[in-house]
Amino acid sequence: MAGVLRAERVWVETFTGLRVTQFSGLLKVVRKRGGSGTLRGRPWALPLAERVLMVAVYYPTNLTMRQLGPLFGVSSSTVCRVVQRLGPLLALEPVSRTADAADRLWIVDGTLIPVRDRNIGSSSRNYRFSANVQVIVDADTRLVIAVARPVPGDGAYLNCGMVVPHRKRPHRPLLPGEEDDNAAHRKVRARVEHVIGRMKNYKILRDCRQHGDGLHHAVQAVAHMHNLALAS
Secondary structure, three states, X not given: OOOOXXXXXXXHHHHOOOOHHHHHHHHHHHHHOOOOOOEOOEOOOOOHXXXXXXXXXXXXXXXXXXXXXXHHOOOHHHHHHHHHHHHHHHOOOOOOOOOOHHHOOEEEEEEEEXXXXXXXXXXXXXXXXXXXXXXXXXXXXXXXXXXXXXXXXOOOOOOOOOOOOOOOEOOEOOOOOHHHHHHHHHHHHHHHHHHHHHHOOOHHHOOXXXXXXXXXXXXXXXXXXXXXXXXX
């Protein structure tokens, strides 16, 4: 069965949101991490570039394995094996330490991602069964620095050493100056919220059907592709 999608400019840019040069950078990372290897001695049905394209199409579109199979001319089980094999290899690049790292402003915020796996999610304030994922962003470049593993629950930052807004308490209004502090905090926090909003353009983060570490690998890959699109 012949597929439709190939690792060509028109398909890469239409389905992944990456330019060809950015996709080439992603392909280079996957190859460097061992993505060219076979699965238990069996040759893959597709070359590495098209397997990486398959995963890069899966995360933005959140198509099912049955839908992706005919697009690449392979079975749904092959799609599943490709996603499981290459998904972790698209993970966010570790941040290298620089001399000015201590002087840079990093912002952390969490987002709820609807999931099907009951082991990593819980009933949340978005009225769906969701997992909480924390995202750290460089305030100046808007690049994602790191993402945490998903955890059940809504999460909070109280008594954790981070700068957080002043909270209203029963019968206790905000003190003079606290509202101004909160307004300044909202302006800074908006930067990470915008980044999370762009990441959620990848539909896998609106309804993740993956189980186990699948959501973690998906968030890592989405953060990596976000950084490529922003920095290249």
